[in-house]
Amino acid sequence: MSTIAAFYGGKSILITGATGFLGKVLMEKLFRTSPDLKVIYILVRPKAGQTLQQRVFQILDSKLFEKVKEVCPNVHEKIRAIYADLNQNDFAISKEDMQELLSCTNIIFHCAATVRFDDTLRHAVQLNVTATRQLLLMASQMPKLEAFIHISTAYSNCNLKHIDEVIYPCPVEPKKIIDSLEWLDDAIIDEITPKLIRDWPNIYTYTKALGEMVVQQESRNLSIAIIRPSIVGATWQEPFPGWVDNINGPNGIIIATGKGFLRAIKATPMAVADVIPVDTVVNLMLAVGWYTAVHRPKSTLVYHITSGNMNPCNWHKMGVQVLATFEKIPFERPFRRPNANFTSNSFTSQYWNAVSHRAPAIIYDCYLRLTGRKPRMTKLMNRLLRTVSMLEYFINRSWEWSTYNTEMLMSELSPEDQRVFNFDVRQLNWLEYIENYVLGVKKYLLKEDMAGIPEAKQRLKRLRNIHYLFNTALFLIAWRLLIARSQMARNVWFFIVSFCYKFLSYFRASSTLKV
Ligand SMILES: CCCCCCCCCCCCCCCCCCCCCCCCCCCCCC(=O)SCCNC(=O)CCNC(=O)[C@H](O)C(C)(C)COP(=O)(O)OP(=O)(O)OC[C@H]1O[C@@H](n2cnc3c(N)ncnc32)[C@H](O)[C@@H]1OP(=O)(O)O
Ligand SMILES: NC(=O)C1=CN([C@@H]2O[C@H](COP(=O)(O)OP(=O)(O)OC[C@H]3O[C@@H](n4cnc5c(N)ncnc54)[C@H](OP(=O)(O)O)[C@@H]3O)[C@@H](O)[C@H]2O)C=CC1
Numbered sequence: 001m002s003t004i005a006a007f008y009g010g011k012s013i014l015i016t017g018a019t020g021f022l023g024k025v026l027m028e029k030l031f032r033t034s035p036d037l038k039v040i041y042i043l044v045r046p047k048a049g050q051t052l053q054q055r056v057f058q059i060l061d062s063k064l065f066e067k068v069k070e071v072c073p074n075v076h077e078k079i080r081a082i083y084a085d086l087n088q089n090d091f092a093i094s095k096e097d098m099q100e101l102l103s104c105t106n107i108i109f110h111c112a113a114t115v116r117f118d119d120t121l122r123h124a125v126q127l128n129v130t131a132t133r134q135l136l137l138m139a140s141q142m143p144k145l146e147a148f149i150h151i152s153t154a155y156s157n158c159n160l161k162h163i164d165e166v167i168y169p170c171p172v173e174p175k176k177i178i179d180s181l182e183w184l185d186d187a188i189i190d191e192i193t194p195k196l197i198r199d200w201p202n203i204y205t206y207t208k209a210l211g212e213m214v215v216q217q218e219s220r221n222l223s224i225a226i227i228r229p230s231i232v233g234a235t236w237q238e239p240f241p242g243w244v245d246n247i248n249g250p251n252g253i254i255i256a257t258g259k260g261f262l263r264a265i266k267a268t269p270m271a272v273a274d275v276i277p278v279d280t281v282v283n284l285m286l287a288v289g290w291y292t293a294v295h296r297p298k299s300t301l302v303y304h305i306t307s308g309n310m311n312p313c314n315w316h317k318m319g320v321q322v323l324a325t326f327e328k329i330p331f332e333r334p335f336r337r338p339n340a341n342f343t344s345n346s347f348t349s350q351y352w353n354a355v356s357h358r359a360p361a362i363i364y365d366c367y368l369r370l371t372g373r374k375p376r377m378t379k380l381m382n383r384l385l386r387t388v389s390m391l392e393y394f395i396n397r398s399w400e401w402s403t404y405n406t407e408m409l410m411s412e413l414s415p416e417d418q419r420v421f422n423f424d425v426r427q428l429n430w431l432e433y434i435e436n437y438v439l440g441v442k443k444y445l446l447k448e449d450m451a452g453i454p455e456a457k458q459r460l461k462r463l464r465n466i467h468y469l470f471n472t473a474l475f476l477i478a479w480r481l482l483i484a485r486s487q488m489a490r491n492v493w494f495f496i497v498s499f500c501y502k503f504l505s506y507f508r509a510s511s512t513l514k515v
Helices: 004-010 023-032 052-060 065-073 096-106 119-139 174-183 185-199 203-217 249-258 277-294 314-329 348-370 376-393 405-411 413-420 432-446 452-484 488-512
Strands: 010-018 037-042 079-083 108-111 147-151 222-229 231-233 264-267 273-277 303-305 342-343
Touching: 004 413, 010 023, 010 488, 023 065, 023 264, 037 096, 037 303, 037 432, 052 065, 052 079, 065 096, 065 249, 096 119, 119 174, 119 185, 119 277, 119 413, 147 203, 147 277, 185 203, 185 432, 203 222, 203 342, 231 277, 249 314, 249 376, 249 432, 264 348, 264 376, 277 303, 277 405, 303 405, 314 342, 314 432, 342 348, 348 376, 348 405, 348 488, 405 488, 452 488
Parallel strands: 010 037, 010 108, 037 079, 108 147, 147 222, 222 303, 231 273, 264 342
Antiparallel strands: none
16 A cells, blocks of 8 residues: 555645646546545635636546546545635635634645746736745644645746755845835836846746745744646646646647647757656655655755656757657648747747748738638737747756755655656656657647547648648749849759750650660
8 A cells, every 4th residue: 555645545635726737637646546535625716707616527527537536436525615816815715714724734735826927026926925925824823734835846946057956045035025016006016027037037937936935934833845846748647648738838839830830949959858747746746745744854845856857858859759749640720731940049030930930820811801801810920929939948948956855755655655656757758758748739638539630631731732832833933033134044044944855855865766
């Protein structure tokens, strides 16, 4: 029997961000490996016209939870959705719910965050910093609390090149920032934001760094751990390979490339593509929860869960495998044939943006206008290019993350726990993983049917023929214009034509002789 699975039996677990990508996989694994846990409290807000209950039912009815329903048929009874908005004071939790949370919670997994790179400083600080402080305050009033696990990101200190498993101080105290945001107006905040975030590439990574500092400052005598995953990707093995449910990080890029919108991306091909499967992250989270509660380390331990130092893959290898998978498993109705390359500098990047992205979008919009439809491709392309430019920082650099604590934890686990809660990324086969990833994007994100693959392949053939035809026509037009204007071009043309004529005459003569 797994020690970790047994540890969660009978426990009351509080999860924030349970409706997010990581949170769902965490809940799934908890229910599947510890079906005898007491309850999972999730802090949820109503969204997109759905009540809390509807949101929970939607999650439980998804394919991700199919196995859970077999091992834990009463899973609905074990989830207690609590109305909460982490942007509000006391999270807007009712008195009764708060009382229950304070008196019953044994373990907290704090996953909620805004992961948008372009959020306002006010909102990102509220969610990634102030809400963390508020949750720690709540945790300090929980008599049964055994561990508080805070999810940060490996990029919270991406202004450094080598990152250790320690909490680095930020130039400005989080408390000062929280206080000043209370009285500063939005226009001034926008003005001072670049000065505050300094060499962090965006507000997200900066506020996650502030969040870690808050954890350190407000830890009191709680048993706390911080987990820093790199780029969280689709599931590797559990509950099945390739599950993914949002367009963040590589997912949107895979869609944009597979649908033929994105044809070039400014990236350093040999830079490390530090993607880490979401189930690996979840396994580490559960192992850390157990270790923190049972061993109660004296200080807050930080755990890196990254792939680069143990089993590195670079963007070139990833890109080539993604494109190879599109040949086998194409996406439906692509705009153009999927084919992309990495550009290395701003000049070539601008060139490809003009030729391969903007020009086809403008041509397509003209076609839409001519056929009486609303043009939309240029707008879509501009948004895509904006998104890609925000990701560029991360695909043009490599970082080194030390993983002593993560390795120490691995060595502390029994062989059974190492199997059930496997976070040893050395066993990952990248080619297989990437293929399943692309397949997962097609099935679970785009909701495309595998039965449509033959038709998609036919369409790709048509697109390739159109591509060749278009290029040939373009070449002939350009050549015709050139020979009309240049004597030199005319001479070359005359030479080629007479050469071909002589070759054909010789060929015809020699075949007549043979007869
Ligand atoms: C021998 C042969 C040689 C060949 C060589 C081979 C070369 C082949 C190369 C081709 C490439 C092939 C594919 C390669 C696959 C890998 C690609 C790698 C790129 C991956 C980069 C990853 C970088 C991640 C960085 C991680 C850092 C930290 C990690 C974390 O801690 S947290 C998670 C990270 N957070 C995010 O990812 C959130 C980012 N998103 C945002 O902040 C916002 O969405 C936004 C970008 C600001 C855009 O906001 P908007 O207000 O405009 O609106 P919205 O969000 O609704 O989206 C607008 C439209 O944009 C689309 N979109 C959104 N996100 C993405 C995305 N990541 N990629 C693409 N598109 C995206 C979205 O669909 C919307 O579209 P619309 O609705 O149709 O308009
Ligand atoms: N994805 C990645 O690549 C990486 C993620 N991380 C970290 O992992 C954690 C989880 O990320 P991920 O699952 O990808 O993110 P998601 O965006 O998928 O999920 C975010 C979660 O936070 C919740 N949330 C946001 N705002 C509020 C609010 N005001 N009140 C209540 N809940 C709120 C969301 O709820 P709702 O559904 O209502 O919006 C959602 O459940 C984050 O801390 C992130 O920083 C770290 C490294 C990489």
